[in-house]
Amino acid sequence: MTRPVDPVSDDDLQAYVDDQLDVARRIDVEAYLSANPAAASRVMADLRTRDELRLALAETPRAASAATARLATAEAARRLEGALSRERWLRRMRIAATVALLIGAGWFAHAQFGPLGVSRVVASGLPPAYVEDAVRAHRTAQLRAGMRSQPGASYDPAEIRAATAIVLPALPEDWKVEDVQVFPSAFGPSLELAVRTHEHGAVSLFAVRPGTFDVVPATTVPKDGLTAAYWQVGEVAYALVAPNDAEQGAASAREIDRTASRLARSLY
Template sequence: MTDSADPVVQADLDAYVDDQLDAARRIAVEAHLAARPEEAARVMSDLRNRDELRLALAVPQPGARPSTTEAARRLERGLRRGRVLSLFQRAAAVAVLVGAGWMLNDAAGPLVGPVVASVPPPAYVEDAVQAHGTSVLRASMHSQPVSQGYDPAEIRSATAITMPTLPADWRVRDVQVYPSRFGPSVELQAQSKSFGQLSLFAVRPGTFDVVKPTLVPGEGASAAYFQVGEVAYALVSHGDAQALDRAAAELARSLY
């Protein structure tokens, strides 16, 4: 289904957030969002706000008055009828929690800004760092065979993982498919003039999202992760962290 045959409109995006679409139309909307990262980011924010409010309503809280709970439910229904500004959604949700006397440190933790609390990296970043360490260890062992035959089309066919276009000066040294907590993952080890040895990890984490490249500095290896649609990626290296972040942004752009 293409945009020209049946274009995705705002009503489709609202229905997607509210779980009102059939499977075929959801796929069409997700394909639409995969090609539009800014729009996808707004939809993901709506989904997060919806889930935060639903979670707050689902968990019984001591001391919550029935009138306050009903007000929260009216707010949730109002948000379903129309997509208002994300800031208003968050402010309204926080106001409901405060009025009920809930513990904001637990219930409203995700609503605070990055200045107050930083968001931990996704779990697949830890897998990527571990896979990088394994690749470095394999490279030091003469008894361990390496596979320099890099075939992105075969990888996509076997794992449903689309690999980004590598920079021209990267030389692939090894490509392996590793198990992970999310299923098969791809670990590509490359040599670059800018970084020396580095790894590109790719996996399907089980969620549809668009995440811009985000740097996770480390005392040893640093990582820069991003996600495009259903596939997440993490670039890991012991080299310059800021240069690693720029390289991740270049890889992400190659997927559009």
């Protein structure tokens, strides 16, 4: 019955040079070296340096001065240390290069596809519950916009903050707030702004206190024929809800994602 052979590592090669392996493991290492000329060459160079050090220690004449013995020993030790240091340095460089390659590939994949290779724009995870509330508020705003008996409220960010403790992001200058509505929620009032924009048409900006403290980057999901981008900064969560342009498809979702990211950054 053949004995299974563990892979030979650099530590095994170093232990082989230092005579720290048992007979069975030395046989494994020698079999590995016989099939790997490059590794065998490095090991032979280390063995030669080791033997030179031993020879310098063993053959120094007893009558020689202490200074001569120390010089020979120091020179042999220096050569051995240099050889081992070079090997360790090359090994570290190989590891560092591999890690850098993996990190670079990971950042490239993250930039192109988002976490786990899935774009944030098409993330399939379940969105927070407040996204449902944002969609309902958006549809309510559309209903109010079509009723002449429901005039829109004026927009005053300072008054909103004082009344609800909700800080709203800085809106682009060309956005026109047409209506402001306050809705009840489990952790205090929520807020919905009906906004007319040039790039996305009629959108809604929803803000609510979800009851948890968190920092969530802007993430865009399709929702009931609409596109919703949600994020959270501290104790307040936000959702930007816009019409889903069937002709533009994912491109429209990416635009909403970029807009939501800009709004999120304005809160810092």
